[in-house]
Amino acid sequence: MKASQARFIAGSEAGSLLHIDLGALVSNWRLLRDRAGGAEAAAVVKADAYGTGIETTVPALHRAGCRTFFVAHLSEAIRARAVAPEATIYILNGLPPGTADVYAEFDLRPVLGSREEIDEWAAFCRAEGRRLKAAVHFDTGMNRLGLTVPQGLALKGDPRLADFEPALLMSHFASAEERDNPLNQRQIAAFSAIREAFPGIPGSLANSSGILREEKPHFDLVRPGYALYGGNPTPDRNNPMRPVVGLQSRIIQLRTVDAGDGVGYNWRWTAQTKRRLATLSIGYADGYPRPSSGIGASGEISERGMAIVAGRPCPFAGTVSMDLIIVDVTDVPENEVKRGDLVTLIGGDLTVDEVGRRAGTIGYEILTNLGRRYARTHRETEI
Template identity: 40%
Template sequence: MSPPPDPTLRLRVDAQALADNWRALDALSGAASAGAAIKADCYGLGTDRCLPAIRDAGCEQFFVAHWSEVAAAARHVDPAQIAVLHGPMRDDEVAYAREAGAVPVINSLAQARRWSEGGGGTCHLMIDTGINRLGVAPGELTDPAIRALDIDILMSHLACADEDSAMNARQLSRFADCRSAVSHRRASLANSAGISLGEDFAFDLTRPGLSIYGGIPREELASEIRAVAGIEAAVIQMRSISAGESVGYNAAFTATRDMRIATVSLGYADGFLRARGPGTSLAHRGRALPLLGKVSMDMVVVDCVAAPDLREGDWLSVPFDLGEAARSSGLSQYELLTVLGSRLKT
């Protein structure tokens, strides 16, 4: 069978910007080294696209959430450089870790026992210093199950690093106190936003994620981080409508004049959620084409008055400044990246 025709959607990833962002975050980490969170398919932009650029920039430590994410990362880096944040929930995950060579992050006494009973080896340990998600409690660090572990990275996770919150200092103090309670080789606390909190938060290793991919969780990073992703969608039909006619589901837009409109190959199945519709414009050669009506699963409709020369098959740019899109839609920058649909990645 012949290969499928070219898609009517494009996701462009700037590998140089990825590399530059990681290098900037590494430099901002001071004496610490920067790793990279590559979970969720490199925050939605594609592991095969992104990981080689981050690796070649100098990154040596990578973090995924699920064991199912290990194989894709291991195509590009040594599995021993991959940490799995959710840890070994079952015996088969212990067996997989030992076979694949990825390193589990231990999050509970039960996981610690399971890892040791399965043969043990190098692991990382998450301490819960206040976010109340995963991690052992500070009071559990003296438990024999923890004492038995060969811990490379001792880590915790900041809950409010993107804010000037007193909780940041509390978590820092708790984490610093925990370091003397358990043997480990390296310590890690700061995420992308945490890097901006200063060298006290950096320890030995920082774990940026969002900012590698162009997100700016704190204004201190605005001058350091470059946009990485761009989206383009093709016009799939042109039409003219008369004053009084409506567009799309629920007749959410009604024309007040005769107008020319374009249907564009982009919708919420591609990660362009309905929350992004109101007030948004696509662009053609720098000209803004406002969205009309509701975002559909596979299509949006735009007003073409500013582009009388627009034709079927032409490509439109989709706004993807993460900070601006987050402010206008109410979605977080993390959501804007990770909801990108699979059709953009073909």
Template identity: 50%
Template sequence: MTFDVDPDFLTDEFLAAPLRLTVDLQALADNWRDMARRSGSARTAAVVKADAYGLGIEDAGATLYRAGARDFFVAVPSEGATLRGYAPEARIFVLSGLWPGVEHLFFEHDLVPVIASEEQLAFWMSVVAERGDHPCALHVDTGFNRLGLLIDDALALADDVSRPASFSPVLVLSHLACGDDPTSPMNAQQLQAFRQVAEAFEGIESSLAASAGTFLGPDFHFDLTRPGIAVYGGEAVHGVANPMRPVVKAEARILQVREARAGETVSYGATHVLTRDSRLAIASVGYADGYLRNLSGAGVPLRGTGIAGAYGFIAGHLVPIVGRVTMDLTIFDVTDLPANAVSAGDYVELFGANLPVDEVARSAGTIGYEMLTGLGLRYERHYIDSID
């Protein structure tokens, strides 16, 4: 995958932008179809929270809907309201549930709240008693200790014959804590606990697996899988080759190429001392753009990963960051590139087909999720249309 784009379809703004983001919607659709195939007999949803993992909920949502997704998960009601215009016939689940003051959004945009606590359950009961029947989902905590009803409370609810007819759950779900580690015994523990809940809510669909859980196999699939990071090309499982297609390429314009002498220092704190005469490329990207300070080549003691720092990719070569990443600028060492291989105005790839986002993230001691969802507002975006 090279993210080749017909230049006739590129805007002047994209061609001149300090920061560029190319999103391959065809790869996005293909990744969702891949996860649907891996889900076997289960239906496959699409998770588009956090602005579709930073890539744009409008374009990503419309693409995934055209690809066949009819169940979507967002984090908050406003995301669901935006998505509704791009997924008109889909079920849209809101993972954070609801609270007083936002209930109207669920009725106006036909959203499904995921009830995640006793307080939310009591409030939703009062809402449907007043407004009438509306679907909801139930989140049950099977060991994560984040959101979700306690198992005993969920089982009591399942057996409660006095619950009102207007209370109409259409899905019961839980979430794996260690799905990205296939060897973790907690996966089996949570699976056993969730089976008990799913059986108690007989006749109601159930869902346990996000991206990582989908890779764990059919026992974890139930009625509906909920892939997120894998659809966007990221790693879902530790320690195995990532089978997904890259979806996004981030690039920064080089503002200047400068000569510096051995013994001179680079960037804030003078933490990097040059050991040779060097050529340095100054790129228009920094931590204000989600290009984390922990990617720095020197002077960031909190990283603690044992990795020297991140690289960019330009003119067919990996080029290391030198010195600290700053708010708007990052410095790459291009000394080893052929003479005249890089000039002001060229672009350095920050992550993409040549630099997987998860590899870059590991250089900062973090994960690809954070790199994608932390993308700043200054990227000029170009979407390569998908083919249905």
């Protein structure tokens, strides 16, 4: 094969495998759809569908009945449009200056979150002689994007709303996963006031955690994201979602080190006794978080990175490097582990939430950092 020629890397040849269960993804969407009552269930597919791939995830959800998708960037929306020609696609990060013609070309809807964006979209629609659709975003407590509630209420009767079609009123929960946080009630009340000011326009407030709140703030459309991909939308309770992502990496070398030997860059892990180590073909260049590094002495670390080797949990030893992770496999019988074996880094008890916790971050970051070097496999059962 010439150096310039690219070819698909088979799973048997890959350093690491990313397994994506599209059947579980669809099952999660259906569960959230059913919990949303009569509201439409959309899907948030930003960040390359939370690392699972827009080109596979969007068609799977569309086949299951999902008709509305949310992305963050224009480039993501164009990719989604290519695989879902008839879907409704909203772009959460708004309307970059001078891009309205691209939105119109691909039949995309900006989420307008400022008076400047409303001005530009209305002016473009007037010039085109078409009332193109858009969402209008209201800030009810996040202080990130969107019109303030007073600015939103002041839009009532604004002539610019005659130039385009406000197809959706939106806001976003700041703390929906915290059941007793009073901010949730304030946001629901503020958004309800916005809805009353603009009767007849559908409203959307609930993210994944919001869908499962006791108040059922579903309005007309819900926007699940993280939970679709197996993350727990109710962190103080058992996860009702099915896992979607599994990650395995291949052992490329086994070795034994003596007591007192250090491992990895700067010897930040030290063997207290004779230990057997496995080196995995994965690192932070693949999106695996470097803060998962096993730092200290063997036998002292339990809350950092972990792999499941032959069914047994095994801690990381030393720093996560660019392309490699070292795992202490001393407790695995020698006849149960060999070069070439696949070990689990996401799967079973190592959920995306657990992997995030061990890295000092959140499962969202684990998912959205999933690398492009993995050989990806897809299951489409139960769709």
